[in-house]
Amino acid sequence: MVAVVLVLFSYHVPVSAQPWPGINQEGTKSSDSTNEFAEETAIVADPLKSFNRAMFQFNDKLYFYVLKPVAKGYKAVFPEPVRVSVRNALSNARMPVRVVNCVLQGKFCHTANELARFAVNTTFGIAGLFDPAKSCLKIEKHDEDFGQTLGFYGMKEVIPITWPFLGPSNVRDTIGLVGDTFTDPVLYVEPIVTSGTSTLNVLNETSLTLGDYEKFKESAIDPYISLREAYSQYRRNQIKE
């Protein structure tokens, strides 16, 4: 659904709002149905709304006029298994980001899993093109980043911000994004390789999720609000995990 955008800009969170109105994670009862919604329906502070909406429009046009046509061409050339392998390899290379943030959050089993995945996928998985760690050994990936680490230690999202090119974010995840540049190996190589890899990543992800953004937009009454909320909830959920 929101995958296109979420995958591209997976950074974010609010811990402030009660995540579930009346029904908590475990699906607990709600005492009074009116109360339970009272908090949740409170309007989220979005002081940059007009800027954010303008950026949303910009990204929307960018998707339809640039990203989508290019990704369609790319998709026509490379069959799906190839594109899945590209995704795997790029994700494998980002291991340090995940490991550092697993460590920072004291998630030792996750850290071990990530290191094991890297070892297995880099060797048996041929430079990360395949994911035998998951398919053979059932070791799941743990997507962690600095925005999540900040959220883990209680930092609130402050206010939502929509960035051009990057999409929905907030103050916390923007700081997180900057923090991740220190651990992302892609940023330690030649600038040309960095930008090439980032472009490939965006293109490849878009090609694997073509149509999702359209469907997401169709389902929304107000796509900007819908995306902002989806991002916020998605990040909240990631931090909780």
Add this chain to the structure above:
Amino acid sequence: MYLRNKRQLLAFVIIVFLTFGWIIPVRAGVPTEQLKEKIDAIRKILDDPSLKDRKPARMEFIMNVVDSMVDWQEATRRALGIHWKKRTPQEKEEFIALFKDLLKKTYSDKMDLYTGEEIVFDSENIDGDYAVVKAKIINKKKGTDIAVDFRALKKGDKWLTYDISVEGISVLNNYRVQFAEIIVSSSYEELVKKMKRKQGIGSQASSKTSKESKQ
């Protein structure tokens, strides 16, 4: 008394384990069973080759199943949140219909994305009349799994779904915030107008997208 020595005790434990140990983990709870039944029915319709080219008919069959598993009033009430109580019975009826149509349209388009993904039920939590059933949709080709939570409410002996979360993103919650912001920044009437406009324009847009996705 009956178990005079350790060996007998051990044998007893093994027998108990073999008898119940197998049964307990295999038996899913009632909400999961009911949900599974409905989802199997939908998958059967989707897999039916004779319906592949008869999309409107296929959609109708699917919607019949969906109607029998979803509590639309509960879903709408929650989506409107505090604004539900302020509505007259007629307005409530109208809004339930609008919301239902919107979700139907949204998900009928998503049906085209189905390529034989598998659904695995992970766990179930029941608290009184509320249940959360956690499942995963597994796409083997892409090597991805998507976490989907179904939230259900017990009505009589039936568990009716009122919300679905995908990767932690609750559909209801998302609509609730959209509805609330539109009502607060303009009015309920404006929201209804927007919903209606969506239905009108939405049908053209959806036929456009389905054409595009075929390319």
